[in-house]
Amino acid sequence: MVPLTQPARRVPGELRPVSTRAPEPQPVHSALICVALPALAISGEDGQLTGRGLNGFYRAGRRLLSRCELRVAGCEPLAVQGRMIASDRARFIGTVRTAADRGPDPEIRVERLRSADGLERITFHNSALRPLRIPVETRLGTDLAELSGAAVGLTGPELPASVHDCGLHWSTTGAQAVVTASPAPNDVMASAGLLCWELDLEPGGRRTIELRVRLERPTAPHPRHSTPSALTGLRGERPPRPWSVAQLRCDDTRADALLEAGLDDLHGLLTRVPGAPLDMYIAGGAPWRCGLSPAEALWSARMLLPLGTRLAAGTLRCLARTQVTAAGADFGRIPGALRDAGPYAPPSCTGVEATLLFPTVLAEARRWGLPDHETEPLLPAAERCLAWLRTAAGERGRARIGGYVPDPAPSGPYRCATQAHAHRAALLGADLLDATGRPGGTALREWAAGLRARFREDFWVEDRGGGRPAALRTADGRLMPRFGSFAAHLLDTGLLGGGEHAVGLLDKARTQQLARLLGGPAMDSGWGLRGLGTGESGYNPFGHRSGAVRTHETAIAVSGLLAAGHEKEAGSLVRGMLDAAQSFSYRLPEMYAGDQRTGGGAPVPHPAACRPAAVAAAGAVHALAALAGIRPDVPAGSVALRPAGSTPLGALQFTGLSVAEKPFAVRISRLGLGMVEEAANGLQLGA
Numbered sequence: 001m002v003p004l005t006q007p008a009r010r011v012p013g014e015l016r017p018v019s020t021r022a023p024e025p026q027p028v029h030s031a032l033i034c035v036a037l038p039a040l041a042i043s044g045e046d047g048q049l050t051g052r053g054l055n056g057f058y059r060a061g062r063r064l065l066s067r068c069e070l071r072v073a074g075c076e077p078l079a080v081q082g083r084m085i086a087s088d089r090a091r092f093i094g095t096v097r098t099a100a101d102r103g104p105d106p107e108i109r110v111e112r113l114r115s116a117d118g119l120e121r122i123t124f125h126n127s128a129l130r131p132l133r134i135p136v137e138t139r140l141g142t143d144l145a146e147l148s149g150a151a152v153g154l155t156g157p158e159l160p161a162s163v164h165d166c167g168l169h170w171s172t173t174g175a176q177a178v179v180t181a182s183p184a185p186n187d188v189m190a191s192a193g194l195l196c197w198e199l200d201l202e203p204g205g206r207r208t209i210e211l212r213v214r215l216e217r218p219t220a221p222h223p224r225h226s227t228p229s230a231l232t233g234l235r236g237e238r239p240p241r242p243w244s245v246a247q248l249r250c251d252d253t254r255a256d257a258l259l260e261a262g263l264d265d266l267h268g269l270l271t272r273v274p275g276a277p278l279d280m281y282i283a284g285g286a287p288w289r290c291g292l293s294p295a296e297a298l299w300s301a302r303m304l305l306p307l308g309t310r311l312a313a314g315t316l317r318c319l320a321r322t323q324v325t326a327a328g329a330d331f332g333r334i335p336g337a338l339r340d341a342g343p344y345a346p347p348s349c350t351g352v353e354a355t356l357l358f359p360t361v362l363a364e365a366r367r368w369g370l371p372d373h374e375t376e377p378l379l380p381a382a383e384r385c386l387a388w389l390r391t392a393a394g395e396r397g398r399a400r401i402g403g404y405v406p407d408p409a410p411s412g413p414y415r416c417a418t419q420a421h422a423h424r425a426a427l428l429g430a431d432l433l434d435a436t437g438r439p440g441g442t443a444l445r446e447w448a449a450g451l452r453a454r455f456r457e458d459f460w461v462e463d464r465g466g467g468r469p470a471a472l473r474t475a476d477g478r479l480m481p482r483f484g485s486f487a488a489h490l491l492d493t494g495l496l497g498g499g500e501h502a503v504g505l506l507d508k509a510r511t512q513q514l515a516r517l518l519g520g521p522a523m524d525s526g527w528g529l530r531g532l533g534t535g536e537s538g539y540n541p542f543g544h545r546s547g548a549v550r551t552h553e554t555a556i557a558v559s560g561l562l563a564a565g566h567e568k569e570a571g572s573l574v575r576g577m578l579d580a581a582q583s584f585s586y587r588l589p590e591m592y593a594g595d596q597r598t599g600g601g602a603p604v605p606h607p608a609a610c611r612p613a614a615v616a617a618a619g620a621v622h623a624l625a626a627l628a629g630i631r632p633d634v635p636a637g638s639v640a641l642r643p644a645g646s647t648p649l650g651a652l653q654f655t656g657l658s659v660a661e662k663p664f665a666v667r668i669s670r671l672g673l674g675m676v677e678e679a680a681n682g683l684q685l686g687a
Contacts, residue, residue, distance in 0.1 A: 023152035026053045028287060029589075029605035034116035035268035035286045035612060036088035036238050040147075042287060045082035047092030047112045051141055051158065054287055057118050057213045058147055061290070064177040065213050066150075067141035067158070067193065070112070070122065072096045073134055077110045084587065087261075087268035087612065088116040088238070098132065108134065108201075116268070118213035126201035136197045136209065140179055144172045151287055161190045167211075168193065176216040181209060239272050242280050242314060243307035244658040248624060251650025251670070254578050254586075255624055261586035262620040263307075265612035266300065279314035282618070285590055285610025293614070294319055294336045294354035299552065300614045302361045303622035306630060308658035309370040312361055313378075319358060320381035329410070332388030334358060338408060342531070342545030343538050344482055345472060348415060349408030352392075356405070356421035358385045363428035364495050366435070369634040369660035379436055386429045386444060389422055393447065403447075403454055404473070412475035419455055420489040420505060423448050427502040428494045435635065455505045466513045469506070484532040484546075485523070485553040487514055491560025499631035499640025499686050501563050511564055518557055519569030526597025527580040528554040529573055534596075541594040541604075548591040548606055551577065555619030559626040562644055571648030574623050578649070581620065588616040627652060628668055633686070634660045639679065640686035645672030659683065 031054065034041040040058040049055045049068040056066040070077065077094030085091050091113050095106035107128040113121045126132050145155040161168040167180040168190060185195040199207045241263075248259045266282055271292070273279040282300040284293030298319070301312040324330045336351025359382040366375050393405045404414040405422040426448040430441035459470050461481045469487050470479040491514070493502040506514060517523060522533035528549035532539050540547045554577050561570035580603045581588050590613035593604035610616075627649065629642035639659055647670055655678070657664040662680035669675075676685055 023154050025288070025608040026151060026153055027607035028054060028611070029607045029609065032082055032084055032090045033286050033611060034084070034088050034090050034114060035265070036116040037269055037271050037283055037286075037290060039088075039116040039118065040286055040290070041090070041114050041116045041118075043082075043090070043114070045092075046079035047082055047090075047094070047114070048076065048079075051143075053153075054150055056142070056150070058287075059118065059215045061147045062175050062177075062215060063142060063145045063147065063150055063155075064118065064215055065140060065142050065179060066145070066155075067139060068120070068211070069139040070110070071137050071139070072108065072110065072124070073098065078106075084585065087264040087587075090114050096134075098128075098134075100128075100130075108132070120211045120213075121208055122211070123206055123208045124199060124201060125206045126203060129203050131203060132201045134199050134201065136199055138181075138195050138209075138211070140168055140193045140195065142170050142177055144170060144175050144177060147287065147290065158193075161193050163188050163190050167195065178214055178216050180212050180214075182212075183209070238267065239270050239277075239280055241267050241270070242310035243304055244656050244663070246307050246654065246656040248652060248654055250652040252578065254582050255649050255652070257586045258578060258581045258588075258620050259624055261581075262588070262617040265587060265617040266304070266614065266621075268612060269614050269617075273314065273318045276314075276317065279317050280311065281315040281318050282311070282614040285613035285616075288608070288610050292318070293350065294322070294334055295350040295357060296614050298354055298357040298361050300618040302357070302364060303555070303615075303618040305364060305368045306625045306654075306657050306659075306664075307621070308661070309365045309368055309374075312365040313370060313374050316358065316362055316365075316378050316381070319354065320378060323381055323384060325384065329391065330388070331391070332384030332386075334385070340545060342543060343540075344480060344546065345415075346413060347408065348418075352405070352407045352418060353421060355385045355388055356418070356425040358382060359425050359429035359432060360421075360494055363432040366432065367495050367497070367634060368632050369658070369662075371661070375436070379432075379438065382429065382432065383438065383440070386425065386433075386440065389425060389429075390443075390447065393422065393451075403450060409475075413472045413480075414474075415472045415486070416459055416469050417486040417489040419451065419459070420492065423451050423455075423505050424492065424494040424502060426451070428496070431496055431502075452503070452505055456507065456510070459505075460510065466516070467510065468517060469510075469514065482532060482536045482538070483517060483523075484536070485529045485550060485557070488518060488529065488553050488557035488560055490514060491564055492556050493560075493563070495631060497633045497636055499633060499638070499642070501631075504564075512566070515561055515564060515566035515569050518561065519566070519572060521596070524569075524572055524576065525549055525594050527576045527592070527594075527603040529557050530594040531591075532594075534594075542606060543594075544591055544606070544608070547594040549580070549594050549603070550591045551588045551613070552590070552615035552619045555623040555626075558623040562626050562629065563642075567644050567646040567648070570626075570644065571646055574627070574648055577620070577623060584611075587612055588620055589613060590616045624652075625654070625657075628654055628666050629674065630657070630659070630664075630666060631686075632659045634683075637682055638684045638686040639664075639676070641666065641674035641676065643668045643672055643674040647672050653677075 051067040056063040081093040094110040096108040109125040141158040166184040187196040281297040301315040334354040338347040407418040426444040430444035434441040493504040532546045589609035589611035631640040653667045655665040660680040665678035
C-alpha cells in the first residue's frame with residue numbers, strides 16, 4: 001500500500017524553495033473542441049474562455065486568445081446549453097435576468113456561435129414587451145502560449161494588451177494576436193482587457209457583436225514543433241474532403257448519425273502537406289496530436305478506402321518523403337515517436353508500425369482502385385519498407401527469437417501485434433510486387449510462412465481456458481502472457497485478390513479460441529473492447545493501454561471477427577460501440593474507461609483522450625463498412641460482397657462509396673443478402 005504523503009513540518013525561519021508542478025495533461029473530457037486544423041477553439045459547456053486549462057482559440061500551434069469572458073449588466077449569463085453543431089463549430093445558449101423581470105421567465109437570451117477559425121458571434125435577443133438598454137463587456141486576454149505547453153499546463157502569465165483599431169493587440173517573440181470587434185465598442189480599456197458596449201434592444205429585437213481573432217505576421221515555428229500541421233498555411237479556408245460523400249441508411253438510425261459525425265470530425269483533422277497542397281493526411285487528434293502521427297495517418301487512410309483512394313495516396317506520398325533513404329540499419333524505416341505501451345511493457349515505436357503499414361495500405365488501395373500512375377511512384381518507398389522488414393527480422397534476431405521484428409530496439413522486445421503487422425505487410429507486399437512485375441515476392445512469402453510456423457510455436461500460451469497469444473517476448477525469450485486488445489490485430493490479415501483475405505498467423509482452431517476470448521466478458525465491456533482483460537494483473541479501466549476501451553482496436557476487432565466468420569462476437573462489439581457513440585453525441589473519443597456496462601449506465605470519459613481522434617472517427621467508418629463486407633479487386637475488374645448474415649444493426653444501405661474511382665452503392669437486407677445498386681461500368685460481382 002502506498003502511504004499518503006504528509007506535509008513536511010516547517011522550521012521557523014527556514015527558507016523553502018518555490019514549489020513547481022510537474023507537467024501533466026490538462027483534462028478535456030468535458031470540453032467542447034472545435035476543429036478545423038490548423039485552427040482550434042476549446043472551452044467548457046458554458047462557453048466562457050476563462051484563461052484556465054486549455055481554454056482558448058489556437059492557430060498553427062499558438063494560443064491566440066485564452067480569455068473571453070462575457071458579462072451582461074455586470075453578470076455572467078446563466079449557461080443553459082452548450083453543444084457542438086459541427087466539427088468546427090459550437091453553440092452556447094445563456095439567459096440574463098433584469099431587475100424588471102417578473103416571474104421565473106428570463107427576457108434576454110444570449111447565443112454565442114463559435115468557430116474554430118477565430119470567429120465568434122454573440123447575439124442578444126429581447127423577448128420583453130419594452131425596449132431595453134443593456135451594458136455588455138467582454139474581458140479578453142492571452143498568454144500566446146504554444147499548444148504543446150498549454151496541453152500540459154506549462155503556460156506563462158497573461159500578456160499586456162494594447163488598443164488596436166476596434167479591439168486589442170498582444171505580442172510576444174514570434175507571434176502577435178489581434179481581436180477586432182464589430183460594431184466598434186463604446187469603450188476599450190487595454191489595461192483590463194475590456195471591450196464595452198451599450199446595446200439598445202427593441203421589443204422582440206436582437207443585436208449581434210462579432211469578434212474576430214487572428215494571428216499576425218507569424219514566424220516559422222521552433223524546430224521542435226515543426227510538424228506538418230504547424231507549418232501549414234494560415235489561410236482560413238478548409239481543404240476539400242479527399243473522399244466521396246458517403247451516406248448510410250440503417251434500421252438503427254444511430255449508425256447513420258455516427259457515420260456522418262465521424263466523417264465531419266475527420267474533415268476537421270484534415271491537413272494539407274506543406275509544399276504539396278494537393279496531398280492531405282488526417283492529423284492524430286485534438287488537442288494532443290494536431291500534427292502528423294504516421295501510424296494513425298495510415299490507419300485512417302486505410303479505414304477510409306471504401307470512400308476512395310485520394311486520401312491514401314496523399315498520405316503515402318507524405319510519408320514517403322520522410323522515409324530514411326540513407327544506407328544503414330534504419331534504411332527504409334519511416335520515422336515515428338515512441339508510444340507508451342502501459343505499465344507491463346516498454347514503449348513501442350509508431351515508426352515501426354507505420355513502416356509495416358505502408359506497403360499494406362498501398363496494396364489495398366490498389367485493390368480499391370488506386371490508378372497505376374499513382375501506384376508506380378510509390379513502389380520504391382514500399383520496397384524500402386519491405387527491405388527494412390527483412391533486415392529487422394533477419395539481422396537483428398538471434399537464437400530462439402530469430403526472424404521476429406523487434407519494436408522498438410534491435411534487441412527486442414518482440415510484440416505480438418508487430419508480428420501481425422509484419423506478416424500482413426510481407427504477404428500483401430509480395431502480392432503487390434508480383435502484380436507490378438517487381439522481384440522479391442517469393443522471398444517475402446517464404447519469410448511469412450516461416451514466421452507463421454515460429455509464431456504458433458513461440459507466442460501461444462496454453463492454459464486451462466484453451467490458450468491465448470502472448471503480448472510479447474522479451475529479448476531473452478521470456479513470454480509476457482497478458483491478454484489484451486493487441487490480439488485483435490491477429491485477425492486483421494489484409495485484402496488480397498479475388499475478394500480473399502490473406503492467411504493469418506493463427507490456425508483455424510486458435511482463431512476460434514481468440515474470437516471466444518475477445519467476445520468474452522473480460523474483454524467486451526459492453527461499450528467496446530478493453531485494452532487489457534479484467535483478470536490480468538495491472539488492469540486499470542482508465543489505463544490507455546491497460547484497460548480502457550480504444551475505439552480503433554474495437555473497430556479492428558469487429559472487422560477481423562466478421563472476416564473470420566465470428567459474427568456473434570463482432571455484433572456485440574459493434575452494438576456496444578454504437579451505444580457508446582450515442583452517449584458521446586456521436587463524436588467518439590480515442591478511448592474511454594473500460595468499466596463494465598450496467599443497466600442505465602453510460603461509458604465514462606477518459607480525461608486525457610483526444611476527441612475528435614483520427615483513428616476513432618475512421619474506426620467508426622471502418623466498423624460500419626465492415627458490415628457490408630465489400631471486397632474489391634479493381635485490377636481484376638471484380639468486387640465481392642461478404643455481408644454479415646446476422647445483420648447486427650438490421651438492414652443497411654450505403655450510397656456514395658467509391659470503387660475504381662466511381663460511385664458505388666450497396667444494400668444489405670435484414671436476411672443478410674447483399675445487392676450492388678451502383679458500380680463502375682465493367683465491374684463484375686465476384687463470388
